[in-house]
Amino acid sequence: MSTTDTTDTTATIEPSTDGTDLAARTAPAAAKAVPTAAPAPVLLLVPGILGAVHGEAPFHPADPAAPQLLVTDLGVTRGEGVFETIGVFDGRPMALDAHLARLQRSADMEELPVLDRAVLAEAVAAAIDALGAVPEAMVRILVTAGPEHGTPGPERPTAWVHAKVAPDYGPEREGIRVTVLDRGLPTTAPATSPWLLAGAKSLSYAVNMASLREAARRGVDDVLYVSSDGYALEGPTSTLLVRLGDRYVTTPDHAGVLPGTSLGTVFEALRTEGVVCEETLLTPEQVVASDGAWLLSSARLAAPITHLDASELPVDHATSARLSAIIAGRSV
């Protein structure tokens, strides 16, 4: 997995309350002095997350290098909150409606209020605009449960949108080595134990990050989680796609995986061509015996699995490139 992100230089941003002319006001001073530097990240705070209040800007820029969060925010004290990472290709946020719908789905699972998706969509567009023209970027939307009850701060979720240039995923789009890790939950967990929040894109991602560190310790790039009843699930930040002859298969949502927006885009495109796409539980052995397998995600796109632990899988670079192009909304 690529862990290098060289884009975290910071812009000096004058906080504003009107949300206008963001691109001009967030232009990084450093970029003027060094024209070849990558654009600095852009941060927009979204106080209008539950709906724009008359006379108040629903979002406004803030300094991404300065502290912005109260120490009592439940996002940090309890890991309560939800997020989305949206891939932006040639300035276009991909599958934005699906990301916003999934954000609300995760929010519902954590009993957070109804979020204003129109405000969020506008903030995402403004952040992309302010970042400037780059081939590949990623925008994160983060929504926490807000400050702890009875502490200073507004009685509403804390929300922000952060845009930055994407890291170079080129090597992973060529192939990744993957290890199988036990997630410790059966595929029935969502039905029997919804409080475990299986399939929510929650801010409590420490387990997912620990899994990736375990992959690194094993000298590989990524992880395929397996359920305690023996089925292949998903990666810590990606969806499993498997080709079986001329069919494409993924893990059913009811097994406790996050419904992938990239997978949704791929299935929609393939079904238009008459290709059979199914949700079926597979064992890791069936994945190894398949005609190809990928981990899909919004910014990294389609990463073909070259090895699942010691077993080698067939890799079809043309199909990988095509799947990535579909997710990125680019012509193949």
Ligand code: PLP
């Ligand atoms: N599964 C998990 C657990 C994820 O965290 C992600 C994305 O981060 C995905 C799947 C892939 O989702 P998407 O294609 O919407 O990026």
